[in-house]
Amino acid sequence: MSDWYEQPCKALDDAARQQALARQRQLTKPYGALGRLEVLAVELAAMQGREKPSLERLAISVFAGDHGVVEEGVSAYPQSVTGEMLRNFVRGGAALSVLARHLGAPLEVIDLGTVQSLALEGVRHLNLGAGTANLARTAAMTPAQCEAALAAGRDSVLRGIESGAQLFIGAEMGIGNTTVAAALACALLEASPAELVGPGTGLDDQGVRHKREVIEQALALHAVSEPLDILRRLGGFEVAALCGAYLACAQAGIPALVDGFICTAAALCAVRLNPDCRDWLLFAHRSAEPGHRAVLQALAGEPLLDLGLRLGEGSGAALAVPLLRQACALHGEMATFAEAAVSDRPA
Structure with a gap:
């Protein structure tokens, strides 16, 4: 596979950071009185290489894909919902569609590979396969599929940068992808499914137990330790695309606002592939999914919001944008x- 993702990430601009810190000390308030808003402004200054950062222009991309593991009965929803939601995204009816509209942000919708054969206007169809293979029984992706999914994420970021985006939000859609995210997180963190597996889109206690058993089976089958192998065997098209997008953001020097559990699992994989990627990640919220807390902790990610969200689809990241803009x-x-x-306090 191509090793583009191992290329160096852009360095943060320490001179801009120092200028922003100096400005914070001169503003008409006690230094530190605005708490994390001050920290965020300084972080963004270092990312953008300017004393006064701005986040007026966004790029939001929804990556969608189906998952073979759904045949194991790990989701409360049928797989047809993935395609139906793609239609909902482009028609403007999904939560993220509403939020993007209110943020004044374009919404790119990318179908990487779904069970249903789709031809939707306004959707970029890449057709990597009719969903991934069943990770409980074989590798989810071939090497070529994994490489193509990673590249799809990179290409989406590059399109956003060409349009002048100052912040990238990656979103996801794929029935069964909390199973995929939990399997990835367990493998990358060497944690047990009992610690990380939750109800996803609404499983009952019996459903959660079964989901844990399926993931345990997958982890036993795929006893690998390299991050790329873990991603290929246990990941999904949309998760690999998110991983590629976060890596591309770091290499190009644009901050990425990471959404919930699925997106954060993809971010963890990106950081394992290229550790300097971490400098370019901001974390939008802490979701209600149990594994999200553990993945955030592994990334030293301090989320901006904690609202008990469990929708995914980039909605939590979109909700956090106004906070960053206000900072x-x-x-x-x-x-x-x-x-x-106004008189400052004596030195």
């Missing part, structure tokens, strides 16, 4: 003590 606005538009003729 930038406060940092860039507040007056300094000198500008406002």
Whole structure:
């Protein structure tokens, strides 16, 4: 496989960081009084290489794919929902569609490979396969499929950058993908399914127990330790695309706002493939899915929101964008003590 994902990530701009820190100390408030909003503004300054960062232009991409493991009965919803939701995304009826519209952000919808043969206007169909293979019985992806999915994520980021995006949000759609994310997280963290597996889109206790058993079977079958092997054997098309997108963001120097459990599992895989990728990741929220907390902890990710969300689909990341924009606005538009003729505390 191509090793583009191992190429160096862009370095953060320490000079811009120091300039932003100095500005924070001059604004008409006690230093530190705006808490994490100040930290976020400084982080974004280092990412954008400018004292006053801005997040007016976004790129949001939904990566969709089906999963062979659904035949094991791990989801409360039929697989046909994946394709039906793609139609809902482009028609503007999905939660992320609504949020993107209110954010003034374009929404790109990418079908990497679904069980149903689709030809939807407004959807980029890549046709990597009719979903992945059943990870409980064989490798989910061939090497060629995994490489193509990674590249699809990279290409989406590059399109966003060409359009002037200052922040990338990767979203996902795929019935069964909490099973995939949990399997990936268990393998990457060497954790047991009992620790990380949750109800996903609404399984009852018996369903969760069965889901754990299926993942245990998959982990026993795929006893590998290399991150790329783990991704290929246990991942999904959309998860690999998210992984590729996060790596491309870091290499190109654009911050990525990571959504919930599935996206964070993909981010963990990206960081294992190229550790410097971590510098370019911001974490939107902590979801209600049990495994999300463990993956966030492994990435030292401090989420912006904690609202008990479990929808996925990039919705939590979209909800966090106004907070980032307000951090930038406060940092860039507040007056300094000198500008406002307000006395600062004595040095």
